[in-house]
Amino acid sequence: MGSLAGRVAFISGGARGMGAAEAKLFVREGASVAIADILDDRGRALAAEIEQGGGKAMYVHVDVSLEADWIKAAAAVRERFGRIDILVNNAGINDRQTIMGTSPESWRKVMAVNVDGTLFGLRAIAPIMRDGGGGAVVNIASTAGYSGNSFAAYATSKWAVRGLTKCAALEFAPWRIRVNAICPGLVLSELNTGQPYIEPMAKATPLGRAGDVEDIAKLALFLVSDASDYITGQDHIIDGGFTAGLVLPSAPAK
Ligand SMILES: NC(=O)c1ccc[n+]([C@@H]2O[C@H](COP(=O)([O-])OP(=O)(O)OC[C@H]3O[C@@H](n4cnc5c(N)ncnc54)[C@H](O)[C@@H]3O)[C@@H](O)[C@H]2O)c1
Numbered sequence: 186m187g188s189l190a191g192r193v194a195f196i197s198g199g200a201r202g203m204g205a206a207e208a209k210l211f212v213r214e215g216a217s218v219a220i221a222d223i224l225d226d227r228g229r230a231l232a233a234e235i236e237q238g239g240g241k242a243m244y245v246h247v248d249v250s251l252e253a254d255w256i257k258a259a260a261a262v263r264e265r266f267g268r269i270d271i272l273v274n275n276a277g278i279n280d281r282q283t284i285m286g287t288s289p290e291s292w293r294k295v296m297a298v299n300v301d302g303t304l305f306g307l308r309a310i311a312p313i314m315r316d317g318g319g320g321a322v323v324n325i326a327s328t329a330g331y332s333g334n335s336f337a338a339y340a341t342s343k344w345a346v347r348g349l350t351k352c353a354a355l356e357f358a359p360w361r362i363r364v365n366a367i368c369p370g371l372v373l374s375e376l377n378t379g380q381p382y383i384e385p386m387a388k389a390t391p392l393g394r395a396g397d398v399e400d401i402a403k404l405a406l407f408l409v410s411d412a413s414d415y416i417t418g419q420d421h422i423i424d425g426g427f428t429a430g431l432v433l434p435s436a437p438a439k
Pocket residue numbers: 197198199200201202203204221222223224247248249250275276277278298325326327328368369370371372373374375376377
């Protein structure tokens with residue numbers, strides 16, 4: 186029996202990247218998964234691949250910035266699987282603009298997907314979890330939500346996700362729903378393929394490499410499983426030590 190046997194997980198942005206890695210890992214641990222995305226072909230293909238492997242999966246089209254999409258998809262998932270125990274608010278975008286380079290439209294788009302999307306996910310799924318006796322939510326923030334950086338809307342949106350996580354943990358604790366945030370550092374995915382910061386950041390990471398999507402999926406699994414059943418309202422940084430501090434050239438490890 187896997188650690189998620191009998192549970193149903195809803196993963197936004199689940200068609201690729203971290204969301205897809207979480208879908209596959211959760212299925213291996215016994216969960217049924219709903220993969221929600223705007224990449225319909227990839228999402229459907231992943232759900233089919235999981236089903237062909239003997240797992241239970243479905244694809245639902247959800248633009249996370251539209252609350253109506255969430256409500257429709259949540260109802261479809263409850264109809265198919267009967268319950269929802271786990272939500273990963275993972276869908277996210279980055280416009281990579283400075284403050285002076287950010288247009289109002291681009292700012293609104295990043296906020297709509299990263300922040301509104303997280304809010305709408307909570308609003309659509311938490312009542313279904315409550316009806317099933319509780320659940321666990323993981324919101325994917327970022328280490329960009331721990332400091333400033335050159336991407337103004339993205340960093341601001343991820344600070345907001347951390348704040349919303351704490352509000353949700355307080356509000357939903359009486360419904361036996363735990364809510365935590367994961368704050369990844371650099372992770373190799375299609376979000377940042379070819380970006381010039383990958384190599385310098387990987388080199389500056391104490392553990393000597395960028396993260397991969399499976400690193401994040403393993404932490405997500407811990408946070409949605411009973412292994413973390415007294416943890417809620419917290420941020421969990423996973424970055425190979427990048428934010429731990431500076432490695433000074435004069436103090437090498439001996
Ligand atoms: N890759 C990194 O270095 C990194 C670091 C920290 C945090 N994150 C965060 O991790 C999460 C996953 O990112 P990833 O690296 O796997 O990137 P990714 O681009 O591979 O995956 C993001 C997924 O979200 C989906 N998505 C985008 N807009 C959507 C919308 N409006 N509605 C529904 N789905 C939508 C995409 O189609 C895609 O499947 C994001 O929230 C991202 O901000 C990524």
